[in-house]
Amino acid sequence: MSHKLDLTDLDRDAATSLTAQLVERFRDAIDRGELGPGEKLPTTRALAEEVGVNHLTAVRAYRRLAEEGYVTATVGRGTFVRRVPPPAAADGPGDVSWQAAVLPEAPPSYPNQVLAQSLRLPVDPDAISFAHGWPDPALYPVADLAAATREVFDELGADTLTYSEPAGVPELRELIAARGREAHFASEPEEIVVTSGARQGLDLVGRALVSPGDVVAVESPTFMGTLTSLQRTGARVVGVPVDEDGLDVAALERLLARHEVKLVALQSSSHNPTGADLSDQRRERLLALARERSFFVLDDGVYATVRYTGGERPRLRAAAPGHVIYVDSLSKTVAGGLRLGWLAAAGPARQRLLDEKLAADMHTSTLVQHVVARYLAAGHHEALLAATNPIYRERRDALLESLRRRLGDEVEVAEPRGGHHLWLRLRPEVDERLLVAECLRHGVGAIPGAAMTAEPLGQAHLRLSFSMVPLERLDEGVRRIAVALRAVRRAQRQGLVAVS
Amino acid sequence: MSHKLDLTDLDRDAATSLTAQLVERFRDAIDRGELGPGEKLPTTRALAEEVGVNHLTAVRAYRRLAEEGYVTATVGRGTFVRRVPPPAAADGPGDVSWQAAVLPEAPPSYPNQVLAQSLRLPVDPDAISFAHGWPDPALYPVADLAAATREVFDELGADTLTYSEPAGVPELRELIAARGREAHFASEPEEIVVTSGARQGLDLVGRALVSPGDVVAVESPTFMGTLTSLQRTGARVVGVPVDEDGLDVAALERLLARHEVKLVALQSSSHNPTGADLSDQRRERLLALARERSFFVLDDGVYATVRYTGGERPRLRAAAPGHVIYVDSLSKTVAGGLRLGWLAAAGPARQRLLDEKLAADMHTSTLVQHVVARYLAAGHHEALLAATNPIYRERRDALLESLRRRLGDEVEVAEPRGGHHLWLRLRPEVDERLLVAECLRHGVGAIPGAAMTAEPLGQAHLRLSFSMVPLERLDEGVRRIAVALRAVRRAQRQGLVAVS
Secondary structure, three states, X not given: OXXXXXXXXXXXXXXXXXXXXXXXXXXXXXXXXXXXXXXXXXXXXHHHHHHOOOHHHHHHHHHHHHHOOOEEEEOOOEEEEOOOOOOOOOOOOOOOOOHHHHOOOOOOOXXXXXXXXXXXXXXXXXXXXXXXXXXXXXXXXXXXXXXXXXXXHHHXXXXXXXXXXXXXXXXXXXXXXXXXXXHOOOOOHHHEEXXXXXXXXXXXXXHHHOOOOOEEXXXXXXXXHHHHHHHOOOOEEEEEEEEOOEEOHHHXXXXXXXXXXEEEXXXXXXXXOOOOOOOHHHHHHHHHHHHHHOOEEEEEOOOOXXXXXXXXXXXXXXXXXXXXXXXXXXXXXOOHHHOOEEEEOOOHHHHHHHHHHHHHHOOOOHHHHHHHHHHHHOOHHHHHHHHXXXXXXXXXXXXHHHHHHHHHHHEEEOOOOEOOEEXXXXXXXXXXXXXXXXXXXXXXXXXXXXXXXXXXXXXXXXEEEOOOXXXXXXXXXXXXXXXXXXXXXXXXXXXXXXXX | OOOOOOOOOOOOOOOOOHHHHHHHHHHHHHHOOOOOOOOEOOOHHHHHHHHOOOHHHHHHHHHHHHHOOOEEEEOOOEEEEOOOOOOOOOOOOOOOOOHHHHOOOOOOOHHHHHHHHHOOOOOOOOOEEOOOOOOOHHHOOHHHHHHHHHHHHHHHHHXXXXXXXXXXXXXXXXXXHHHHHHHOOOOOHHHEEEEOHHHHHHHHHHHHHOOOOOEXXXXXXXXXXXXXXXXXXXXXXXXXXXXXXXXXXXXXXXXXXXXXXXXXXXXXXXXXXXXXXXOHHHHHHHHHHHHHHOOEEEEEOOOOOOEOOOOOOOOHHHHOOOOEEEEXXXXXXXXXXXXXXXXXXXXXXXXXXXXXXXXXXOOOOHHHHHHHHHHHXXXXXXXXXXXXXXXXXHHHHHHHHHHHHHHHHHEEEOOOOEOOEEEEEEOOOOOHHHHHHHHHHOOEEOEEHHHHXXXXXXXXXXXXXXXXXXXXXHHHHHHHHHHHHHHHHHHHHOOOOOOO
């Protein structure tokens, strides 16, 4: 301290008080940077002794420095130079440059960035987007939902618009539980919490069940939102590979031998992006492990009713309702922008999820909940699935055929059993981010594999979603990808770019 | 280690291998509790040396124990007894008792509990609820919203239901920014992020701007949701008193002298629960402090258009748009169950808030956003406020008059300048939670003061909301409170209950 700041020659006969002289010395030292942000000052007793002043004088000097914003003092910790400097006189009232000094450290999440970009549809009508795994708006049951909305307003009046319970409107939870009994994800309305889309359900699970420092296992690749919500809890998120039988449970067992895992996140049917199902044998083993090792299983079923091979499968949860948290929505079948999802859980975990739901947004829009309840009660949903699944299957088949024809051995791709996506491995190696950028230049969108994996795979992958692309445009999309791929390979051969 | 577990007499001639014998010793010690959860085991080298076996034997023993779920091993940290015991054989698949051992520590938040209870409306038609600060459903513009919904479906078709941008539908953000220019909370649509109610806006601010260990200052008393969202960030939440001129800025200055404060949360107009406004002098001082000391100001304006005295006031944000985050909604004026709110912010903070919005629920329901845009564009909103403010004022006046007549000096209450609430101090001292419980027994609901303060005030308070109670029922409600108050006082005098 004293080596930085000379306090030895205070003028005891000056017109200004000793307190004022001390304050000025410290102020100057802080302004000149001789005392840096966060630096600890001597205690008032040490200062008084060093300078040879009354203890009260030292106390007064520190108090004045605090009032002027130069230092902060905390009982039991001491007095410190403020970390955040006062603004420059030139900064106007709208200045935002100071924010960088105070905002929490938070490197932007690549999966969240890619997800944000994917919410922007291309403006160019000629563009072809394989980046959006959404249902085709041309297939939305708009008339059914408009009719349901009219009925709700007519019959419920103001009740359409009142606050409602955090868990959801009772009629809707009854209807979801009835679907849950058929699909084996729930048996009682008390297990259901209505959410603002499955995306919120995933986020609530992270908030309610995971703590900083926990280890969670996640399918890799997986949905960008799952990665983001688990990573932002401060947990260590470890990727477990996925193959044609779904999550590699043997790899999970190796992880379990090293770590106490809090939660395992997967999509046991119609996995995004591979379209694989978890095999029966692996399902049993996963649930046995969950019971033995006491971890939660987060099963995301948003694509579970979008099926091409083998029909809809019973969900995992019935076999271990105390361990499995099930998350689902109508965003991949009815309409993405409704933001109507739900989760199913039991025990204290369910109560925690409900507490988080209340803290997050009180409850999901009462209007939307009643509209969906009316729509489900009218029995339109099964007919919608029966009508749309064949249309998506046709697109899947056409895209697979076109990829084989135009790219042949350059892509490795499995036939998805459900869902809206193909997961492509590109061979020989190519820089996938460059490829995605080059695709955009050619008017075609895709999701880079790195946005969907917990750790870099070290191999180039793309997710292509076929659900929004009209049948007759699929081949043109693949043609553009092939052109982009050749351009990137050429540039790489010429040494113009390096594979990162 | 060795004092707990005798490993000295391994049988080197036995039929079972040394590895199996070691495994059994450890297993038994863990099962008997001699080695407790989380306890560190010796390194494999130390074990091998101690027992006099090959190093590989020790490695094999630990690997087997890990596979059986008895221990976990992490590179660089060592091998530990598992914290979560395997389930008892009797536990069925639906067992949830294990969850308590793995869920994060999270004492239930009293403000969140009270908020959850307040979302349940009384079933008994004779009950009178002063616990709900919501607009009266009888005053909802149901016909206007139904008409707006019909138009949206007719004109936009499937676009009513598609995914949209995380920041909100552009038309709605334009309309909110136009209101922002009049009310001084925003000037451009780029500053607006549409949220699922103001409740979500408050929660996003906590998520985006506050880190564990930060110090945040909050009006005390304040809205339960603000307390919950700030407390759950892991920050230290310090209450600052509120008087008839709003937040006590001198008290805030004393706090600033001790701490680097990250954020100050308040309602600068029509404060919940006191109904006070922040005086002009304090507004200026607060914003000067925000600039000098580089902290964010969270200004919650949900009641700012519900006015009885002095008309609507310009919001704080115009004078410091880089520092003030403004949060608002239509839940206190149009309809609570819509879940349509917004926030206004600038700079990196706005981008962080947008990232959090995307992670929380992608975006607010596209249907609801279009309906509200249509409703606002039709110009009905100003007429609604002009029609409903006098009705709420009449209820405020009647409730104040009834309290004075029936309780006189036993309550201290200020006349609110806006909002839906009265904040009562009860004298002489009484146990407020007992009083709230006794009120419920007499068919009248109220919010206990302790749910609205950062620290216990040490004085009994109640929040009474008059917005949902018909004019002719207000006096009966107060009569019941008076009866309940007398019953609690009598019990306290008789020593039957202690003031906690």
